[in-house]
Structures are given as structure tokens and as C-alpha cells.
Amino acid sequence: MWKTVVRRLLILIPQLLFISAAVFFMSQAMPGDALTGVFGEMDVDAQIIEELREEFGLNDPLLQQYGRWVWGIVTEFDFGRTLTQGRRPVTDLIGERMANSVRLAILTLIFQYALAIPLGVIAARRRGTVIDKAIVLYTFAAMAMPTIVLALLMLFTFGFNLSWFPIRGSVDVLLETGSFAYFISRIHHLILPSITAALLGTVFIINILRSEIIDAQNSDYVTTARSKGVPAGRIYSKHILRNSALPIVSMLGFAVAGLFTGSIFIETIFSYPGIGQLFVTSITTRDFPVSNALVLMTAFLIAMGALIGDVLLTVVDPRIRVR
Amino acid sequence: MEKLLELKNLTTSFRIQGEFHAAVDGINLHINKDEIFAIVGESGSGKSATAVSIMKLHNPLFTRVSGEVLFNGRDLLPLKEAEMNKVRGREIGMIFQDPLNSLNPLMKIGAQIEESLIHHTDFTSAERKERAIELLNQVGIKDPERTYNSYPHELSGGMRQRVIIAIAIAVKPKLLIADEPTTALDVTIQAQILDLIRDLQKEIGSSIIMITHDLGVVAEMADRVAVMYAGQIVEIAPIQELFQNPKHPYTRSLLAAMPSNIVEGEKLNAIEGIVPPLQNMIRQGCRFAPRIPWIDASEHEENPQYHQVGENHYVLCSCHKTFRLKGE
Numbered sequence: 001m002w003k004t005v006v007r008r009l010l011i012l013i014p015q016l017l018f019i020s021a022a023v024f025f026m027s028q029a030m031p032g033d034a035l036t037g038v039f040g041e042m043d044v045d046a047q048i049i050e051e052l053r054e055e056f057g058l059n060d061p062l063l064q065q066y067g068r069w070v071w072g073i074v075t076e077f078d079f080g081r082t083l084t085q086g087r088r089p090v091t092d093l094i095g096e097r098m099a100n101s102v103r104l105a106i107l108t109l110i111f112q113y114a115l116a117i118p119l120g121v122i123a124a125r126r127r128g129t130v131i132d133k134a135i136v137l138y139t140f141a142a143m144a145m146p147t148i149v150l151a152l153l154m155l156f157t158f159g160f161n162l163s164w165f166p167i168r169g170s171v172d173v174l175l176e177t178g179s180f181a182y183f184i185s186r187i188h189h190l191i192l193p194s195i196t197a198a199l200l201g202t203v204f205i206i207n208i209l210r211s212e213i214i215d216a217q218n219s220d221y222v223t224t225a226r227s228k229g230v231p232a233g234r235i236y237s238k239h240i241l242r243n244s245a246l247p248i249v250s251m252l253g254f255a256v257a258g259l260f261t262g263s264i265f266i267e268t269i270f271s272y273p274g275i276g277q278l279f280v281t282s283i284t285t286r287d288f289p290v291s292n293a294l295v296l297m298t299a300f301l302i303a304m305g306a307l308i309g310d311v312l313l314t315v316v317d318p319r320i321r322v323r
Numbered sequence: 324m325e326k327l328l329e330l331k332n333l334t335t336s337f338r339i340q341g342e343f344h345a346a347v348d349g350i351n352l353h354i355n356k357d358e359i360f361a362i363v364g365e366s367g368s369g370k371s372a373t374a375v376s377i378m379k380l381h382n383p384l385f386t387r388v389s390g391e392v393l394f395n396g397r398d399l400l401p402l403k404e405a406e407m408n409k410v411r412g413r414e415i416g417m418i419f420q421d422p423l424n425s426l427n428p429l430m431k432i433g434a435q436i437e438e439s440l441i442h443h444t445d446f447t448s449a450e451r452k453e454r455a456i457e458l459l460n461q462v463g464i465k466d467p468e469r470t471y472n473s474y475p476h477e478l479s480g481g482m483r484q485r486v487i488i489a490i491a492i493a494v495k496p497k498l499l500i501a502d503e504p505t506t507a508l509d510v511t512i513q514a515q516i517l518d519l520i521r522d523l524q525k526e527i528g529s530s531i532i533m534i535t536h537d538l539g540v541v542a543e544m545a546d547r548v549a550v551m552y553a554g555q556i557v558e559i560a561p562i563q564e565l566f567q568n569p570k571h572p573y574t575r576s577l578l579a580a581m582p583s584n585i586v587e588g589e590k591l592n593a594i595e596g597i598v599p600p601l602q603n604m605i606r607q608g609c610r611f612a613p614r615i616p617w618i619d620a621s622e623h624e625e626n627p628q629y630h631q632v633g634e635n636h637y638v639l640c641s642c643h644k645t646f647r648l649k650g651e
Binding site: 221227 | 378380382384404405408409410411412413416417419421424425426427428429430435438439442443474476487490491493
């Protein structure tokens with residue numbers, strides 16, 4: 001077991017190295033750089049821009065720039081400095097946004113599972129009834145619905161027309177940091193984006209759970225349990241649900257990775273200052289140190305998520321426990 | 324002889340594309356106390372559907388069962404789930420075909436045996452564990468303590484089938500239904516499992532319904548046999564009578580198809596055609612007629628009846644009188 005984990009972590013090193021090269025050179029292939037983004041149409045002396053390029057090291061050969069970047073990460077965990085937001089270290093910038101994204105993701109996950117588990121179980125237990133058909137219809141509708149459409153609808157209806165929820169930001173800045181009202185304000189800002197994300201994201205869990213439960217209902221071991229005289233309630237709790245949860249457990253690892261990577265669409269539309277929004281801004285302003293660091297981080301987290309999912313699965317399923 | 328179970332006009336229909344088709348079509352039979360009763364037939368003959376109907380394990384959304392299932396004189400069909408759960412496991416135990424999939428992969432063997440005891444006895448948890456280990460011992464598992472704490476995937480197919488038998492006999496039911504208990508096992512293990520079932524039957528004094536397509540198993544185990552074809556019983560007889568004096572064309576074809584009845588080097592005798600699929604099954608006349616086309620239509624009855632041809636020996640349709648196997 002631990003051997004497998006260590007092996008998987010070692011494989012990660014060449015993988016990340018490859019991704020870092022790919023992302024670095026691909027981002028350089030984009031037209032323009034951070035300085036064209038900042039000054040754009042403004043009437044700034046070309047001499048000054050050229051001096052800044054020289055100062056930031058943007059005129060050095062690409063390989064040298066790449067080497068400097070990787071060396072900084074490996075030796076000092078230094079991902080460089082942002083080119084557009086006051087020359088602050090990239091790690092600081094990401095750290096600031098990460099807390100916001102994690103808050104949003106945790107609430108989204110809670111809503112997702114709070115919806116998926118009852119709906120999946122009800123649909124499967126009442127297969128073929130009106131309730132089941134309604135739930136299946138919802139999953140199809142949600143799958144067909146683009147995130148931006150639902151997000152705009154929610155924002156317009158509950159934020160703008162009804163004014164139940166704030167339409168932008170993560171907290172009311174006028175409140176005193178750390179006070180109870182500040183905490184409530186955070187939650188208040190989180191509800192609309194997290195419900196929107198959950199309404200769409202939950203359908204995969206519902207579908208998997210429903211089909212897994214239906215499979216399990218017809219499985220031989222459930223027939224065996226019924227032939228023992230085990231009542232239906234216990235058959236669900238002891239036999240069906242645990243077996244049906246296996247694929248969801250393996251998906252949980254990715255959900256954990258998703259906690260940190262943020263959601264590009266949701267954060268952008270709800271103007272929520274998280275990682276996803278930072279990513280979009282860093283690309284549009286050609287702030288390569290930030291966008292490259294985020295891609296690398298996402299790659300690392302997804303690999304870790306897969307690993308966590310596999311480890312969790314060995315806890316639940318005795319068949320894949322390695323001695 | 325006292326009757327333990329009696330099936331009266333039992334009909335089990337499955338829903339296929341919105342319509343119900345009878346897989347078991349009005350069968351009548353009884354099982355005596357302490358008897359081993361075999362039901363033989365090809366795939367699709369309705370033998371397993373009969374077994375599952377007795378236990379009411381079918382999904383009610385897709386199945387209709389009518390007639391009567393009298394167990395000790397009480398009809399099981401009208402019983403509610405809660406009452407039926409007191410019959411399942413306690414009065415009637417069931418042994419399944421596929422030991423590889425019939426145990427919950429995530430639950431330890433001990434816990435799966437104890438589930439029966441939880442619902443049908445007042446044992447404390449210590450007593451349940453003791454009984455579970457005793458049962459594992461009884462079904463011939465060498466290291467019962469260790470098996471108690473094992474998961475199904477850690478056991479071989481034969482061991483798992485022994486565990487399933489232990490589950491079925493946990494509360495000493497009066498009737499055991501064994502649905503092709505040896506089909507999924509190696510030949511060497513098959514004999515061991517059959518011996519075990521026979522020994523246990525004597526030990527706990529229960530009746531057995533043995534469902535199989537293997538006439539060798541029937542010859543070895545059963546007291547009486549019913550031969551099923553296309554949802555009907557075509558012949559029912561005591562074991563020796565059936566093997567010495569088979570009447571129905573289907574029974575005779577089955578016996579002729581047994582590899583042991585064929586001289587080395589000769590071609591095996593197969594029965595022509597297949598059991599018709601449920602939705603295309605002809606419901607009138609002799610249902611076996613399409614598979615013996617060399618027999619003239621006038622030999623069959625329009626509305627086949629049972630004819631007594633010996634002591635406790637009945638056969639469906641008059642076509643048995645003039646039937647000759649092909650080449651005879």
C-alpha cells in the first residue's frame with residue numbers, strides 16, 4: 001500500500017516537469033506579453049516599456065527564462081512575481097484567493113451531496129414512477145444547461161430582481177473583519193454561486209448513484225440477503241448503499257482537488273474573487289508567472305486527487321486492499 | 324406421506340415490452356416431508372422461475388404470480404413482505420447457482436451468516452458468532468475461525484458455495500431450495516457439494532427442491548422428479564421409474580442426449596431446436612411438438628391432459644404412446 005503511494009508520487013516528478021515545460025512554452029507562444037497588456041493603447045514611451053522588459057528578464061532567451069523559473073520553484077518554492085499586480089510573489093496572490101475558492105467549493109460539495117444522495121436513492125427505489133421520471137428529467141435538463149446560462153438566470157432572478165443575495169464579491173467590505181456579521185456576510189455571498197454550481201454538478205453523482213443502486217438491487221448478493229429474510233430497510237443500508245457508493249468514493253478524490261482549483265465560470269459570473277477568477281485575469285493580462293503557476297498547481301492537485309480517491313477506495317473495498 | 328409444500332395452478336408471468344408472458348404456466352405439484360424432489364429442464368423451461376416464485380423473490384414491478392403456494396397448508400402468495408420475511412430463511416432456505424456473485428463482496432463471511440440469525444433467533448452476539456462458526460464447521464470448512472473473518476474474494480468457489488449452504492441452513496429451515504447448486508463449480512467440487520447437501524438433509528431433516536438441468540445430479544440425489552418444458556410439467560415420476568420407463572418425448576430425448584448413454588466415437592444426440600422465447604411461445608396443443616417434427620400432428624392432443632402411466636407417474640399429452648426417437 002505505502003509502496004504504491006510512494007511509487008505514484010515518484011512518477012509525479014517527471015509528469016510535472018513535462019507539464020511545466022509544456023505550459024511555459026505554450027504560454028510564450030501567445031501574442032503579446034504582460035507589458036502590452038498593461039499599457040496597451042496608452043501613450044507610453046517605448047523606451048520605458050523596453051527598460052521594464054529588460055528589468056523583468058523578458059528579453060532573455062526562452063530556455064534561460066524557463067530554467068530560472070523551474071530552479072526557483074525547486075530550490076525556494078518561488079513561482080516568481082506577478083507582472084501586473086504590484087510585483088507581489090505569485091504564491092502570496094494564490095494563497096489569498098485560495099481561501100475564498102475553498103470556502104465556495106466546500107459549500108458546493110455539501111449542497112451537491114445533500115441533493116445527490118436522497119435524489120439518487122429515491123429515484124432508484126421508486127424506479128419507473130413519476131418521482132423517478134421527474135428526477136431523471138432534472139438530470140437531463142441540468143446536463144444540457146450551460147453553466148453560464150443558469151448562473152446568469154440565478155444572478156438575475158435572486159440577486160438582481162428579488163435582491164435576496166448580493167450580486168458580487170465574497171464579503172461586505174464595510175463590516176469589521178472577524179465579527180459575526182462579517183461571517184454571516186461571507187455565507188450570504190457564497191449561497192447563490194454554490195447552489196448554482198451544485199445544481200449542475202450534482203447530476204453526475206445522481207446518475208451514477210441511481211444506476212449503481214438499480215444494478216445492486218438486481219445483484220445476486222441482494223437476492224441472497226432477501227432469501228435470508230432480511231427486511232428491505234436493512235438490505236439498503238447494509239448491502240446496496242455501500243456497494244453503490246464505491247464509484248462515488250473514487251470520485252471524491254477529484255472533488256477534493258477541485259476544492260483548490262476553483263471554478264472559472266461561476267467565479268467570473270458572480271465576480272467572486274477566487275482562484276478561477278485569478279486564472280482568467282492572469283491569462284487576459286498575459287501575467288504568465290500567475291497563469292503558469294496555476295496550471296502547474298491544478299495538474300499536481302488532480303494527480304493527488306486520483307491518488308486520494310484510490311487510497312479511499314482501498315479503505316471501503318476489501319477486494320483491492322493490498323497486503 | 325405428509326405434504327410439506329403444494330403448488331396449485333402456479334403461474335408466473337414476466338413483463339416483456341409491456342405485456343405479461345407466463346414463464347411458469349399453471350403447474351401443480353407437491354413435495355413431501357423429508358423428500359428430495361428434483362425439477363429438470365433446459366434453460367428457459369421455467370424451473371428457476373418456479374423456485375423464485377415459491378420464495379416470492381421476483382421484482383413485483385415486472386412479475387405477476389398467481390395460483391397457490393401452500394406451505395404446511397398456508398398460502399404464501401397473499402402474505403405481505405414483513406410476514407414473508409419470517410418465512411424466508413426460517414421456513415424455507417435457498418441455495419443459489421453462482422457462488423461467486425451470491426455473497427456481498429464488502430461484508431465479512433461471519434456477518435453474512437449472522438444476518439439470518441439476527442432476524443430469526445434471539446441469540447446474543449456471542450451466541451451468534453458461536454453458531455456461525457459451528458455452521459462453517461458443519462459445511463466442511465477446515466478453518467472456520469479464520470473464514471469467519473474473511474471476505475468472499477479470499478475464498479475459492481467451492482468454499483463460497485459451502486458458505487452459501489451454511490447461510491441457507493442457519494436456522495434449520497424445513498425446506499431447502501437448491502437452484503442449480505453445482506452448475507458453476509468444477510466437476511470434482513460438484514460431487515463434494517452434492518454429498519454435503521445430502522448429508523445435511525439427513526442431519527436437519529428437511530425437504531429439498533433440487534433444480535437442475537443435469538440428469539446425472541437427479542439420478543444421484545432425487546426421490547421424485549418433475550420434468551419441465553416451456554413452463555409446464557411434462558412428466559412427473561419417482562426416480563427409478565423415470566429412468567427405467569421414461570414416457571414423454573422430451574424426457575426420452577433428454578435421456579438420449581446424456582453423453583454417458585452414447586458409445587465412444589459416436590456423435591452426441593442433441594435435441595433439435597431451442598426452447599422458444601417467452602413472447603413467441605405457442606400456448607395451445609403440445610408445446611414440444613415443434614421439436615419433434617417427424618411425429619404426425621394427429622398423435623398430439625389438441626388440449627393436452629395428464630395421463631397416469633404408472634404408480635405416481637404422470638405424463639402430459641398422448642404423443643408418448645407412439646413416439647420414436649429419430650433413427651429408432
